Amino acid sequence: MGFIKLVIFGFIGLSVIYLSMSLFFRSVRKENLEEEYDAAHPDDGDRAARDAFVADGLKAYDSSIRPKLIGLVYVVPTVVIGTIIYAINAA
Amino acid sequence: MDRIKTFFRVLLFVVIGGFLHYTLPQHDIVRVTSTEIIRTDFSGWNRIFFASADAGSAEQNTRDLRLLNTQKQDTWLLGFVPRETESVMVYRNEDTGWGWPFYFKFDSADLQAEAANLARGDDWAVITHYGWRVRWASIYPNAVSIRPVAGPDVSIIPWFNIGFFIFLGIAALFVRAMWRQFLERSVDPLIDKAEHQIDEVQAGVAKRRGRLARWWRKE
Numbered sequence: 481m482g483f484i485k486l487v488i489f490g491f492i493g494l495s496v497i498y499l500s501m502s503l504f505f506r507s508v509r510k511e512n513l514e515e516e517y518d519a520a521h522p523d524d525g526d527r528a529a530r531d532a533f534v535a536d537g538l539k540a541y542d543s544s545i546r547p548k549l550i551g552l553v554y555v556v557p558t559v560v561i562g563t564i565i566y567a568i569n570a571a
Numbered sequence: 572m573d574r575i576k577t578f579f580r581v582l583l584f585v586v587i588g589g590f591l592h593y594t595l596p597q598h599d600i601v602r603v604t605s606t607e608i609i610r611t612d613f614s615g616w617n618r619i620f621f622a623s624a625d626a627g628s629a630e631q632n633t634r635d636l637r638l639l640n641t642q643k644q645d646t647w648l649l650g651f652v653p654r655e656t657e658s659v660m661v662y663r664n665e666d667t668g669w670g671w672p673f674y675f676k677f678d679s680a681d682l683q684a685e686a687a688n689l690a691r692g693d694d695w696a697v698i699t700h701y702g703w704r705v706r707w708a709s710i711y712p713n714a715v716s717i718r719p720v721a722g723p724d725v726s727i728i729p730w731f732n733i734g735f736f737i738f739l740g741i742a743a744l745f746v747r748a749m750w751r752q753f754l755e756r757s758v759d760p761l762i763d764k765a766e767h768q769i770d771e772v773q774a775g776v777a778k779r780r781g782r783l784a785r786w787w788r789k790e
Contacts, residue, residue: 482669485670486669501749504753511756561673561675564674565677568675568676568715569675
């Protein structure tokens with residue numbers, strides 16, 4: 481029973497962390513892309529080109545490995561718990 | 572107002588500090604003198620200072636509690652005055668199972684056997700434990716593990732706590748960065764937009780008022 485409770489609430493908690501981290505890293509990437517474009521094209525009023533550059537960059541980001549690494553949020557605590565169980569209970 | 576703020580800050584610090592002091596592992600240098608089992612009737616308010624019944628068994632309001640009686644080497648007074656005295660310390664030995672605090676301890680019976688073995692001799696041992704001994708509430712720190720050491724002067728480095736506080740610091744910085752990014756990218760643009768709209772409305776009102784004033788003057 482305790483195990484089920486831990487799994488359910490742990491999953492909910494980690495999902496909240498996973499979602500907020502996904503949003504955060506994507507937002508940082510977007511900001512960097514915008515700054516990159518602005519640095520390369522100073523005083524350039526072409527909004528469409530800027531939007532296209534940012535959209536392309538985000539698409540590349542989405543298909544790269546970096547957003548997938550956020551999945552470690554689920555893996556690391558599981559490994560840590562396994563390690564603690566071993567360290568505490570192995571004589 | 573500043574005083575109230577300071578008061579609440581100190582209160583928050585004490586509560587969080589107390590929580591961590593209760594929950595994080597600490598090490599005591601002891602000689603186990605005996606092991607014991609007492610029946611315990613939990614009351615509504617001291618129940619939270621006990622963990623759970625042996626993993627896998629039913630939870631009752633009354634159950635047996637494993638205790639370890641020890642002679643404990645006193646730590647330095649207030650952290651910096653050395654002293655060579657001993658005092659008694661009693662630990663409980665309970666499973667935490669899958670629940671809080673997350674020690675995932677299932678081997679209480681084994682630990683009791685180890686302690687009983689140590690109690691036969693007069694050797695020093697290090698007990699890792701969490702929790703407090705409070706006499707008037709009859710609560711005990713929960714022993715998590717025990718290992719024999721050469722003597723009472725052994726120095727112990729709290730690796731887990733070092734790692735934990737580094738992790739806590741990183742997590743706090745991370746949350747701060749996330750919060751700032753959220754404000755900068757999601758909240759600020761909304762506020763800017765709202766301010767812009769208010770400006771436009773005010774400009775519109777001013778214009779209409781001007782028209783009204785001119786019409787009034789014409790009369």
